Amino acid sequence: MTQTETPPVPDSQSVRQTESVRCVDCGSDSVINRGPCKLTSAIDGLPEYEKQLINDRGAGHLYQCNSCGLGFRFPQVSEAELQALYANMPTRRWKYEQQTNTAWQLANKWLSGVTLADSKKAKLLDVGAFDGIFLKSLGNTWERYAIEPSANACESLEELGVTVIDRFLNPPASEYAELFDVVTLFDVFEHLRQPGHSLSDAVQFLKPGGHLIVSTGNCAHWTWKWLEGDHWYCHPLQHLTFATPSFFSNWAVQNDCRVRQMAPHSHHPGKFSKRFERVLETMVWGGLKSNWLRPVSSLCMRIPGLGYLRHRATGPYAPELADHLFVVLEKGKAPVA
Numbered sequence: 001m002t003q004t005e006t007p008p009v010p011d012s013q014s015v016r017q018t019e020s021v022r023c024v025d026c027g028s029d030s031v032i033n034r035g036p037c038k039l040t041s042a043i044d045g046l047p048e049y050e051k052q053l054i055n056d057r058g059a060g061h062l063y064q065c066n067s068c069g070l071g072f073r074f075p076q077v078s079e080a081e082l083q084a085l086y087a088n089m090p091t092r093r094w095k096y097e098q099q100t101n102t103a104w105q106l107a108n109k110w111l112s113g114v115t116l117a118d119s120k121k122a123k124l125l126d127v128g129a130f131d132g133i134f135l136k137s138l139g140n141t142w143e144r145y146a147i148e149p150s151a152n153a154c155e156s157l158e159e160l161g162v163t164v165i166d167r168f169l170n171p172p173a174s175e176y177a178e179l180f181d182v183v184t185l186f187d188v189f190e191h192l193r194q195p196g197h198s199l200s201d202a203v204q205f206l207k208p209g210g211h212l213i214v215s216t217g218n219c220a221h222w223t224w225k226w227l228e229g230d231h232w233y234c235h236p237l238q239h240l241t242f243a244t245p246s247f248f249s250n251w252a253v254q255n256d257c258r259v260r261q262m263a264p265h266s267h268h269p270g271k272f273s274k275r276f277e278r279v280l281e282t283m284v285w286g287g288l289k290s291n292w293l294r295p296v297s298s299l300c301m302r303i304p305g306l307g308y309l310r311h312r313a314t315g316p317y318a319p320e321l322a323d324h325l326f327v328v329l330e331k332g333k334a335p336v337a
């Protein structure tokens with residue numbers, strides 16, 4: 001199913017205008033409450049600090065800003081709490097293989113077609129590089145740099161010959177400003193408290209005409225209309241903000257950038273039969289929130305193969321559906337004097 005094949009939206013009694021909450025990024029008070037979020041119920045294997053935060057903070061609500069298009073969880077955990085979470089994260093967490101991350105495949109394809117302005121080895125900075133599987137896949141074609149908070153992951157990056165220039169994304173030190181041809185952020189946007197501000201920081205690392213590549217969840221995808229704050233992408237506490245196509249379009253205009261590519265993609269590849277199963281799960285689970293669809297959903301949950309949904313505490317995990325966005329933004333060139 002693609003973005004254009006949008007099934008009917010179930011009733012959502014929780015969607016209402018909210019006066020007291022402002023957009024975490026642009027500050028607008030024109031926000032919609034899309035309902036309560038749920039957090040993962042599988043917390044047994046998580047670090048103690050994370051378990052404690054989950055128990056203390058709860059899941060918050062999912063909001064959407066009418067001004068900049070951003071989706072966000074509110075309230076959020078504090079910056080200090082987030083930094084402590086990432087600094088202590090073991091590298092086994094969120095470990096992906098190159099062939100199972102569709103964003104990396106799209107980026108590799110896009111980068112292989114890039115014509116660079118000069119013949120010197122091009123410089124690429126990966127923000128949130130983790131243990132460097134994407135950077136490794138680039139080989140020696142690129143001079144590779146990283147920003148990475150996990151001490152554990154930094155060791156792996158240095159073993160690969162990657163230069164780690166900072167632990168967190170901040171405006172660049174003078175020696176790194178306008179140094180890079182490409183800056184990438186894979187599965188990072190959703191961890192940012194103010195993604196619009198952070199992308200503006202990221203662009204400062206780029207040469208004029210350089211490219212910023214971002215991949216993250218898209219809360220305008222049809223599955224969010226069915227699941228809202230119970231979408232699988234809301235289940236991790238660290239997922240704070242959620243992009244939409246309009247967010248990137250607005251941001252590009254305000255930051256002198258041009259959208260070169262914006263494509264929906266899935267987090268993992270999946271066969272048609274698996275994607276069909278995920279569509280069914282999403283609609284059956286989402287239907288439970290609607291007065292008129294609930295009887296149909298309850299009936300469907302008696303079907304062998306869907307019966308397991310009766311025992312779930314949170315919405316279905318469906319990474320094979322195209323609920324992510326791959327975006328390439330080109331930084332504006334300085335006007336000729």
Ligand SMILES: [Zn+2]
Pocket residue numbers: 023024025026027028065066067068069070
């Ligand atoms: Zn906003």
